[in-house]
Amino acid sequence: MNLNKLIRSKQRKLMVIILCIVAVFVGVLYFLNRHAAEMSGSKSETAEAAQPEPDLTGGTVTNTFDGSGQNSLLVDAQRREKQTRENLVTMQKDFKTLQDQVNVVLSNNQTLQQSVRELLEKLAQQNTQPQFPAAPEVGSRTEYSLGPLPVLPGQIDNTLLDDLSIKNKNPDTSFWIPTGAFSDAIVIEGADTNASVRGENNLVPMQFKLKGLVHLPGNQRTDRLDNCFVTAAAYGDISSERALPQLQRLSCIIDGKHIDQPVKGHVAFYGKNGIRGVPVMRNGKILGLAFTAGALGGLGQSVSQVGQTVAGIGATASISGGEVARSAVGSGVGKAADKLADYYIERAEQYHPIIPVGAANRVEVVFIEGFRAKFIEDEEARKAEKPPTQTAKDSARTQGNTGLPPDLIGRLGDATRLSMDDFVVPVSGKGRQSSEPTSQGVSP
The missing domain is CATH 2.40.128.260 (Type IV secretion system, VirB10/TraB/TrbI)
Structure with a gap:
């Protein structure tokens, strides 16, 4: 019997044995994976049956999400009742405080009304009896304070007010x-x-x-x-x-x-x-597929090594078409399974808890x-508020009750700091006075 034929027959027998082992191994992996999927599905269904999802739209929800809301309803009702009682006590205290404040405001209002009536009576007495300063003697230095004339009964007050100064500012409501x-x-x-x-x-x-x-x-x-x-x-x-x-x-x-x-x-x-x-966690199935693909890749690489013939130094060996086919199928399956395993691994990394x-x-x-x-x-x-350009107090002081235009009063200046010598110049001599005008004013 030829040695090559004997070796070829042994290789074929070994090939058949390896294929049977691979088939048995793949079958065992398939059934194990299927059994594990069924067990995980049954466990998830059991867990879901044991822990149903809470009713998030109307029922009570506890911190364990187990759907048991018997004690939660009682605790919730007691908490709301306690909060209602506390709110009632707080409202009673606030009502009493507001009532005391109203009483204080009413008493202050009566006191202010009495003070306003007294001030109005005093002001009416002063307006009905106007006082004029006495005429100074000749040659004496007398200072006058020229302010707004009092408004007599029957006259019209022409005080100028600026509405920007009395405009109510926006209160701070923050x-x-x-x-x-x-x-x-x-x-x-x-x-x-x-x-x-x-x-x-x-x-x-x-x-x-x-x-x-x-x-x-x-x-x-x-x-x-x-x-x-x-x-x-x-x-x-x-x-x-x-x-x-x-x-x-x-x-x-x-x-x-x-x-x-x-x-x-x-x-x-x-x-x-x-x-x-x-x-x-939703990546369990993907990891199982990646494991299966990796196992198939390893088996494919093992099958591709079965058909290789090892020869000694200087010896030659011929490779038949069957061996080439087995090597091609094993290498192809191994590489495809490796690529599929890499794909499943990348997909599993995209899943997160x-x-x-x-x-x-x-x-x-x-x-x-x-x-x-x-x-x-x-x-x-x-931010839109603009500062007032002139206050009502300055406008009233400028215009006053003199009846003069504001531009003329501005040219004359502030007359409250002037004295009689700024208007009249006394003449030295024995009671003799000049009737000619001077550069500073006129002499009587």
Whole structure:
């Protein structure tokens, strides 16, 4: 028997044995993968049956998301009743304080009315009895203060007022929210937060609606931020299984005025930072396919090595067409399986764990940095205000009751600092006076 034929027959037998082993191995991997998929599916169905999704639209939601809301309803009702009682006591105290303030204002008003009546009586007496300064003696130096003449009964007062000076300025209606203030809120827009290693760089938007009173330091409360909207950006923390939102902006409409400004804070759920959720991983199937493809690639490389003939030094060996075909099939299958495994690995890297947060959850919004809530309309009006060019006091002092035009009074200057010598020059001698005009004024 030829040696080559014997070797060829042994190689064929070995090839058949290897193919049988490969077929058995592939079959075992297939059944194991299928069994594992069925087991994971049954486990997920069992977990879903054991932990149904909470009713986020109307039912109560607990921090474990197990759907049991029996104790939560009772606790919620007790909390609301306690909050109602506290609000009633606070309203009674505020009402009593306002009543005391009203009484004080009424008493002050009566006192002011009495003082105004007394001042009006004194002013009427002074106007009915005008006083004129006595004529100075010749040669004596007398100073006069020329102010506005009093208005006698029957005369018309021509005081000039500037409406810009008496125009009511816009009051400061802004209010301060101190550090640590918190309020109940409802999740308006949920999110599937990214819980991967780079989740902090891939934030997702969320939106909350403030409800009820804002709790301030000193056991104080305010309802100025009721029904306001707060936007936030959130990411997931896989270790604590919580979504961590960070507040960004606050928007309100109060009495027709708008507030839109950045804020800093976080969201708490049942006394802890972040919103509790159930982590979700969706890359298990992709990893199984990548493993199968890698195993097939290894088997293909092994099959391609079966048909190779090893010869000694100086010897020659002929390769048949069957060996070439086996080597080609094994190499092709191995390379294709390797490429498929790389593809599945890249696809699996795109999957990352998420922590879903649904809408309608009740949370607490905490402001970690105080801010002043400013109305946009008031800020624009304050910037548009122009300073008055002339006050009513200056206008009245300029015009007065003299009846002279303002330009003439401006040429004459301020007569309140002038003396009689600025108008009359006495003549030295024995009671003799000159009737000729001088450069400074006229002599009597």
